[in-house]
Amino acid sequence: MEKYCDPFAKRYTEQVLWTITGRCNFRCRFCCVNTPDSALDEMTHLEAIQAIDRMAKCGVRSLKISGGEPFVREDFWSLVDYALEKGMKIDKIYTNGWLLMDSVLDQFEQRGMKPEFCVGFDGVEKHDWMRGIKGAEQAARNALIRCCLRGFPTSVEMNIHRGNTDVLRETVDVLADLGVRKIICHEVRNNDMWKHYAAGNEMSTKEYVEAVLRYIPEYYADGMRVVVRFEGVVDLYKGTGEYRVIDYKNEGKKGYLGWYIGPDGQIVSWKRITDDMENVWKEGYLEKVRETCEQAKKRFTTCSA
Ligand code: SF4
Numbered sequence: 535m536e537k538y539c540d541p542f543a544k545r546y547t548e549q550v551l552w553t554i555t556g557r558c559n560f561r562c563r564f565c566c567v568n569t570p571d572s573a574l575d576e577m578t579h580l581e582a583i584q585a586i587d588r589m590a591k592c593g594v595r596s597l598k599i600s601g602g603e604p605f606v607r608e609d610f611w612s613l614v615d616y617a618l619e620k621g622m623k624i625d626k627i628y629t630n631g632w633l634l635m636d637s638v639l640d641q642f643e644q645r646g647m648k649p650e651f652c653v654g655f656d657g658v659e660k661h662d663w664m665r666g667i668k669g670a671e672q673a674a675r676n677a678l679i680r681c682c683l684r685g686f687p688t689s690v691e692m693n694i695h696r697g698n699t700d701v702l703r704e705t706v707d708v709l710a711d712l713g714v715r716k717i718i719c720h721e722v723r724n725n726d727m728w729k730h731y732a733a734g735n736e737m738s739t740k741e742y743v744e745a746v747l748r749y750i751p752e753y754y755a756d757g758m759r760v761v762v763r764f765e766g767v768v769d770l771y772k773g774t775g776e777y778r779v780i781d782y783k784n785e786g787k788k789g790y791l792g793w794y795i796g797p798d799g800q801i802v803s804w805k806r807i808t809d810d811m812e813n814v815w816k817e818g819y820l821e822k823v824r825e826t827c828e829q830a831k832k833r834f835t836t837c838s839a
Pocket of ligand 1: 557558559560561562564565566567601602603629630654665
């Protein structure tokens with residue numbers, strides 16, 4: 535059949551999020567990929583090369599790379615070079631930051647690359663507890679500083695739970711000082727790991743939205759210093775006072791809109807926000823978020839000239 539018809543010829547998707555390994559040097563309390571024994575493992579080098587070949591044939595031009603921790607893969611640079619050879623860009627890398635040294639940034643620069651680094655950061659003085667590694671917070675901060683100083687775009691993903699809402703304001707402030715461009719906050723996904731290790735810090739979706747409502751006026755009062763997204767709730771835009779309430783009815787049910795390839799090579803799709811969000815919105819929270827943003831905007835962005 536392939537002799538007469540190229541099965542990839544008419545396929546096209548521009549971007550793929552690829553988890554290149556299920557291995558990691560961290561032991562996060564909520565991890566759904568690595569887990570303590572790296573249950574999902576990773577593709578062999580040959581399988582990964584073949585995956586790149588297939589992606590190239592399907593028209594993929596942009597990769598977002600995640601893990602596990604991507605930099606624990608010994609053949610990381612060989613895979614990057616092969617993807618570049620096939621005409622792809624590496625647009626974004628998700629990392630815990632521990633291995634993101636200047637020597638790694640040198641390697642990217644030598645290849646003429648400036649990908650965005652998205653570093654996990656779960657709150658000032660709360661991060662080590664969440665990540666299971668002493669020094670994880672300092673490592674993440676150092677990685678972000680290195681990237682910012684060298685002109686690499688940076689973002690942060692922050693898991694919100696009962697134990698870190700009290701440092702949300704301080705955390706956004708610290709990350710803005712470091713030069714982070716965007717912070718994406720979301721509920722901790724309630725998987726078996728988190729249920730086991732949360733130590734009372736599990737949070738319902740309603741509690742999460744209420745924590746966001748408490749924080750919104752503080753964001754405006756502090757000068758709207760960095761773009762912050764609260765997944766499933768609201769986008770807050772730097773400097774302007776503008777915001778966008780995320781309307782569950784229109785867009786909350788959407789899954790990840792590209793392809794996601796897991797560490798074992800399976801193509802996976804997932805919803806960005808939890809099922810409980812629909813019930814929370816039905817209780818009128820969409821309007822509460824809008825009102826809170828409007829009031830804060832009026833109070834903290836009125837021109838005094
Ligand atoms: S850094 Fe990521 S992959 Fe590693 S254990 Fe934590 S959540 Fe899992």
